[in-house]
Amino acid sequence: MPELNVIREKTLMREWSRARRYQGETVALVPTMGFLHEGHLSLIRTAKSVANFIVVSIYVNPGQFAPSEDLSTYPSDLVGDLRKLSDAGVDAVFCPADLYLSASGDDSARHSGDAVSQSEGNSCVEDGNRDHETWVRVEKLEKGMCGASRPVFFRGVATVVAKLFNIVEPDIAVFGKKDYQQWRVICRMVRDLDFDIRIIGADIVREFDGLAMSSRNVHLSPLDREKALSIYESLRKAKVAVEGGQRNCQELIALTKKTISEAGGKIDYVEIVEQQSLKTAEEIVCPVVLCVAAWFGNVRLIDNIELNI
Amino acid sequence: MPELNVIREKTLMREWSRARRYQGETVALVPTMGFLHEGHLSLIRTAKSVANFIVVSIYVNPGQFAPSEDLSTYPSDLVGDLRKLSDAGVDAVFCPADLYLSASGDDSARHSGDAVSQSEGNSCVEDGNRDHETWVRVEKLEKGMCGASRPVFFRGVATVVAKLFNIVEPDIAVFGKKDYQQWRVICRMVRDLDFDIRIIGADIVREFDGLAMSSRNVHLSPLDREKALSIYESLRKAKVAVEGGQRNCQELIALTKKTISEAGGKIDYVEIVEQQSLKTAEEIVCPVVLCVAAWFGNVRLIDNIELNI
Structure with a gap:
């Protein structure tokens, strides 16, 4: 059983990944929001079948939740997650504290909010007085279905995935097809922004009685x-x-x-x-x-x- | 004088850059729209002072021009540019044909335009029936000054620079401070999306009589x-x-x-x-x-x- 590396810092995560990729190994990323179930473990098995090293990220992304949504009650169980990931033979877990806080000490930027008009929709990132302001918009695919009832959702998903891609720099990333629109949004973003990452969509995993795992x-x-x-x-x-x-x-x-x-x-x-x-x-x-x-x-x-x- | 590599394909550009970076060399990118003048050459000298290998991109980006703007009359002189770049000791020139056309053969995506509502502003990319739909928005910094009179401009700049970053994968990129707002937009995008790229802003170069080079x-x-x-x-x-x-x-x-x-x-x-x-x-x-x-x-x-x- 390989050792499970628990990494919290962006720069250490990138170093870990590059140390392997520069030696010709392949790295696959499985992005998650934690509270892992058999559906996630299925994504990990898919990843293991196509790459030498597996990184699972655990991050409940405030950028994809509106302030009215269930960010605060989203379930978590880090101890249980780490045990499952270790048992699953994952190589590294990336669990950052806050991906939207800048470490640059760029204080003057924190005051820029009142200089110009507000953005059209607000997520928990804007609500929390962070000074993040860059968002990846997949303008057509983001609008229908889940995007209609959750206007900031895919903006937040695409943005945090772009961030994770730039931090982990994986060769491959695996997404579940239960979140079908999300999977298509990510595919389109990767193509349109020229990320050199192969996206794999993995089949839905269901409970014994048919309920999709979530x-x-x-x-x-x-x-x-x-x-x-x-x-x-x-x-x-x-x-x-x-x-x-x-x-x-x-x-x-x-x-x-x-x-x-x-x-x-x-x-x-x-x-x-x-x-x-x-x-x-x-x-x-x-x-x-x-x-x-x-x-x-x-x-x-x-x-x-x-x-x- | 090192040989000047003229590269037109995304995948070859990325391979060229990785071949050097994976050996511990550093690569700097100087993005341009061609018709090079002393201002550009100054950016190249700055790049050479901080990196082992220099890539200059030449691409007149339709994504940052509105259909009413001067895309069609933007000056070009590729032969002259290549001579100047060779003289300047640049290692590679990336001059792609069209960065917004997908090579994926994803034909069904080309029909997605009428599925959902149009985007708020149109650039020459949407106007040209390409099926690109992912845009990087630096929501506050993009709005004032040049963004007020050119609503699609910084959306197009941030997006094409994100694409160039993902294609060239440089360690460093150099931008001119004549385009001050553009430089700040790029700095913010790099920070917010966690690109591992150092951005350098280079001072304005002027003609003998003070006119900023353009x-x-x-x-x-x-x-x-x-x-x-x-x-x-x-x-x-x-x-x-x-x-x-x-x-x-x-x-x-x-x-x-x-x-x-x-x-x-x-x-x-x-x-x-x-x-x-x-x-x-x-x-x-x-x-x-x-x-x-x-x-x-x-x-x-x-x-x-x-x-x-």
């Missing part, structure tokens, strides 16, 4: 957890309908919404979009993905299923 | 070129006034505007801002910079002077 599942009451099974049930019903010849997206969406609503879920969105562009599909004439976001109690869950005809 | 100077008529000397004259007058005890920025700005207007220049802006934050100053109580943009005929010129008390 750190937020822990917040579900037993009753809501039961109701939440309707999400995967609705996705499977849609897949069966498509296999039976259904091509009309409105009807598939109605079927999906009905299944979830009848179980007691509150729909955020149900959409069928093209797999690469995330463009809304009317009829299924190319590979699409059916994406769902719904609330059960105070917990917002997302899930999806690729429909390849 | 590729656009070639478009000035002889009469307008004479009138344009009023810019540096106005900056020097303001500096003398500050040395004489003047601390009121409105009065200094009025003095500056008067000098340029009386010579026949059309003011775009005259501002006095703090050097780091670019926050508007009312009284000079810390290091500031007096920034000017003005039109002479069809040519927009910028210049500035640091005022350190």
Whole structure:
């Protein structure tokens, strides 16, 4: 079992990675927000199959949470996470304190906020009086689905991933396809900004009963957890309908919404979009993905299923 | 005299740079839009004083031009540029054809434009039906001064520089302080996105008579070129006034505007801002910079002077 290096400083993380890459080894990064479950471990196994060294980052990114969202209650368990990562044969864990605080001592910059107008949307980064002001915007892909109900979300995701890429400098990075739109946003960012990093999308991992694994599942009451099974049930019903010849997206969406609503879920969105562009599909004439976001109690869950005809 | 490598492909450029960096050598990048003058050569000399290998990029970036601006008439002279770079002892020139076209063959992405709403401002990249959609926004620093009259400018600058950084992967990059706001935008982007690149700001180089060197100077008529000397004259007058005890920025700005207007220049802006934050100053109580943009005929010129008390 290799030793698990726990690294908290950006510069030490970069040095660790470069020491390996400059010798011709490959490094894969698995970015996470911690509270690790079998879904994360699956990403790590994927990473291990394609790279010599594995870095897992654990960082609950305030840049992707609006002040109204659940940053403060996002679950964490660092001790448990480190044990799981050690058991999984991970080489390094990057768990920084705050990625948005500058170490430059550039004090005058801290006063720049009132010089010009406010940005259109605020995350917990702006809310916290940090002086970070650079954001990566994937302007089209960021807008629909989760971006519609969480306006600062993908701006925050793309930005923190760009930061992690510049700190870890990996050859490969692995993202879960449960966060389908996130995966596509990252792919597009990597292509558009010329990061020399191969992005791998890994399949969704589900509980024994079909619920997609998520750190937020822990917040579900037993009753809501039961109701939440309707999400995967609705996705499977849609897949069966498509296999039976259904091509009309409105009807598939109605079927999906009905299944979830009848179980007691509150729909955020149900959409069928093209797999690469995330463009809304009317009829299924190319590979699409059916994406769902719904609330059960105070917990917002997302899930999806690729429909390849 | 070392051989000048002319590199057109992203992957070859990155390989060239890595081959040197992985052996412990340092690489400095000097990004330019070509039509090189003594100002650029000064940046190259600065780069040579701090790094073992020098890369100069020549790329007229459509991402920083609005369709109404002078992209099509921006001057170029690649043959002359290569001779100057060879004479200057530059090691590699990166002159890509189009940095916004993807080589991925990701055709479905080309249709994503109509899926969601348009971006707030358009550059010549969107205008040209490329499918690039990722932009780096330095949200506060990008808004004032040149950003007010050129809304897509700093978005385009930050984005293309991020791309160049990811392609060349330099240790150091050198920017001219004539483009003062641009230099600060890049510094902030590097800090906020954790690029491991040292940014050097190099002093303005002037013609014998004080006109700041600029590729656009070639478009000035002889009469307008004479009138344009009023810019540096106005900056020097303001500096003398500050040395004489003047601390009121409105009065200094009025003095500056008067000098340029009386010579026949059309003011775009005259501002006095703090050097780091670019926050508007009312009284000079810390290091500031007096920034000017003005039109002479069809040519927009910028210049500035640091005022350190």
